[in-house]
Amino acid sequence: MFDSPESVETILRQALEANGQRFTEQRAAVFRYLHATESHPTADEVFLHVRENVPGISLATVYKSLETLVGCGLAVKLTYGDGSARYDGRTDDHHHLRCVACGVVTDLPGRADDREVARLAASAQEFMVTGYRLELTGYCTSCAQGQTRAHPA
Ligand SMILES: [Zn+2]
Ligand SMILES: [Zn+2]
Known part of the structure; x- marks a missing residue:
């Protein structure tokens, strides 16, 4: 960058x-x-x-x-x-946050636990794992505000 x-x-x-x-x-x-x-x-x-x-x-x-x-x-x-x-x-390997309302995608600073990923990969049957994609979905700050307004608690 x-x-x-x-x-x-x-x-x-x-x-x-x-x-x-x-x-x-x-x-x-x-x-x-x-x-x-x-x-x-x-x-x-x-x-x-x-x-x-x-x-x-x-x-x-x-x-x-x-x-x-x-x-x-x-x-x-x-x-x-x-x-x-x-x-x-x-x-490079990194993960994303994606807003389900506006579609904005941002990089997630945190990383997944490599051992946990290896454990998941090992559970795959008859499949050669070459990578993975992790995406957390939800609402970005501006869309979250709209959500609160639309659905008052
Ligand atoms: Zn959004
Ligand atoms: Zn990215």
Whole structure:
């Protein structure tokens, strides 16, 4: 999150090259934005921000750039049951809080107990566990206020 602009570009160039992809200014702009934000934006949100710096960019290009970054291991795509998707520039193991009212996703500072996760994985039958996703759902601060108003105790 605190890398210099030069190192962010170096990371991108190397990862694209390693995956046989070309470096483009559009991909760089999408990567820079995703790398700098902690908001887990949707493709539309990335588009709205990136087009301020890259005026001619299309939503389709942003979407394809995001998918390329995911394919190169530079971003994580978070998909949800309603078909929506958000993108995370943070690729280390971490967990999320998701507001079920407005859909906002934030990083959870705490970590799960590795031994407990290993115990759960060991209980899986005929399944090769390669990872896991932990998401706590509920209401963000602003939506929680709306909830209290809507349902007075
Ligand atoms: Zn909310
Ligand atoms: Zn995250």
